[in-house]
Structure formats: C-alpha cells, structure tokens
Amino acid sequence: MRLTLLFALGRPFAPLYAGLMRLRAWLYRRGWLGQEKMIVPVVSVGNLTLGGTGKTPLVLYLARLLKELGYRPAILSRGYGRVKKAGKRTVADGGRPLVVADGRRLLLGPEVAGDEPVLLARALPGVPVLVDACRAVSGRYGVDRLGVDSLILDDGFQHLALARDLNLALFSARNLPVGARVFPGGPLREPWSALARADGVVITGVTPAFSSQVESFIRFLNRRFPQLPCFTGAYRPLCLLAGDGVAPLALEEGKGKSWFGFAGIAQPESFRQTLLQEGFRLNGFRAYADHHRYTAADYRALVQMAAQQGADALITTEKDLVKLAPLQGQLPLLALRVGLVMEERFECFVRARLKVVKK
Secondary structure (H helix, E strand, O other): OHHHHHHHHHHHHHHHHHHHHHHHHHHHHHOOOOOEOOOOOEEEEEEOEOOOOOHHHHHHHHHHHHHHOOOOEEEEEOOOOOOOOOOOOOOOOOOOOEEEEOOOOEOOOHHHHOHHHHHHHHHOOOOOEEEOOOHHHHHHHHHHHHOOOEEEEEOOOOOOOEOOOEEEEEEEOOOOOOOOOEOOOOOEOOOHHHHHHOOEEEEEOOOHHHHHHHHHHHHHHHHHOOOOOEEEEEEEEEEEEOOOOOOOEOHHHHOOOEEEEEEOOOOHHHHHHHHHHHOOEEEEEEEOOOOOOOOHHHHHHHHHHHHHOOOOEEEEEHHHHOOOHHHOOOOOEEEEEEEEEEOHHHHHHHHHHHHHHHO
C-alpha cells in the first residue's frame, strides 16, 4: 500500500528521473564519465526494477560455474544492510576494500560487511568476497592482491563505472513489470531502453503458476529487444542449515515438525510459499523488511509467537540466519537453503561468452 501511494504521488516526477538516468548512461557511453576496464573477465548481475529478483542465488550459481570452468572468481558487493563502519580507506592502504573473505577464511560479520556478502562467503568456500561502493577498488584488490582471474559484480546493472564482459538483467517471475513506470512513479530503476546494454535477461522463480505471465513477458521483451536472449530459472530447496560448524540436514528431517517461519528479504511471501510447497507445516509466519536488523527483542517476540502458535521450531532464510547467530538458544532455529536451477542453454550461453572473453 505504501509503495502504491508513493508511486501515485511520484508519477509526475518519473519522466524527470528517467531523463536523468538516460543522460547518465549516455555520458558513460560517450566516455565523458569514466569507466574502468579490468584485465580479467567481469560478469555483472543486476536489476532493472526495485526489490528482489534473486540476485544472490544467481551469483552463487555463477561463482560455482566459474570454478567448474577452472576460474578463480571473486565477488564484488556493495554491502547493503551494514550497521557498523569499518573506517575510511586511506592512501596508505592502497584503497583497500572490506575483505569479507579472502578465499581461505571468513574475516567479517554481517554488521560490518552486510548480510548478503557474509551469506555468499559462507556458501562459497575458497571464493573471495569484497565489499566497496567503488567496485573498481575491490576489483583491483582482488586481482592484484588475491590473485583472482574473474570477477562477479553483485547488483551491478546501474554501476556503469566498471566495464563488464557479460551483463545480466534479472526479473522476478512473481513481479514482472510490464507497463511499469520509472521511479518514483513505478518500480523501474531506469527506462526500458536500458536493457539495450544487457547481454541477457534472466527470469527467476519460475513456477507453473507463473508460466503464462512469464511467456507473455518474454514476448514483450522479444518485440522490443529481438536480439536479447531470455533465460528462466527455478528455485529448488536443497537442505536445512542449523548454523556454523553443524552439518546440513536433509529436507525430510523437517517435514515432521511444526514450524514458525519468518523472513527479512525483499519477497518474504515467496519464501513462505516455498516452505508450503515443499511440505513444511507452518503454524505461523512473520514478514520483516529486507535487510532487517534483528535485535534480542525481535528474537524473543518470535519465540513467543511460535510458542503461542504451537510451533516446535523457527525456520528462516539463509540470508537471515547469518544475522541471528548471537540470538539463538531458546528454540531450535534452522534456515532453508535454496538453490537456483537454470535451464541448460543458459550455462552454454555463459560458457560461450567467457570463451570469447578469454581469447
């Protein structure tokens, strides 16, 4: 409701914002705003829309694919959701970014680094994760100091200051923005024309319930951008996570319990539906805002709500779990690990693009 009101009030200003974004992109194309080119391949994952589109699952997918192909990738993140500042970069340290993981160990927690970078670091042993608002700084550090030979730019579609070799724009099957306006009159970060600089579109979270909307959206994109390939991916629950140092549990081990679910992500309803579709018995559910900073009071309230609903345990997302480690204890708390399954031709597409870059 709040967003609907915001978009209604902001509609008169949408053309101005769209014009500014077109001007910004034009200045980069003309070279009047600087764009740095890395000496290694750069793969960018980002949105044209506000809100969640499954960037983190796709980043995980791409990092694992690059490792399979013999690359040593690093992930460059903006680090949204950070609470504490880690100090300013100085000339003496060479513009050092926040090193969340250096490829050997996890070095920072979610308060300093942000929840998503810590999630990525824990899920990808051996892959450096770097946080900096200037991705060129973190990219240079990864190449020069950590010896990586490829970079994955997380949430990078609008970060035009860093050139990329493969530019992917993501959309969520749950919220396809056909007919949408540019912010503040709608959910688009840029006009539709921005997709001209994309190399491919990925639609995540595709299920039979959304198949007709997805097909219609792909037809819409094909009419406007006939050379732009479109790919689809579905989420698949993989296992249950209990925390650091504890082996993952099979999904079947959670089917006999009564759960109270909660999530602080862009689309908490999507997580709730995933749990129900997988056969988890939910006695209740609580949605929080994306990147919610959990407090001891939040955790006590969750335990109380779970007890009132007769739940045996709490279940949340992997992204939320990384922020809850200090608060656990009163009731079992597990996270559902979800993976993104892409159609086979997407992997062939990525492989082919990287071969061209390598030459």
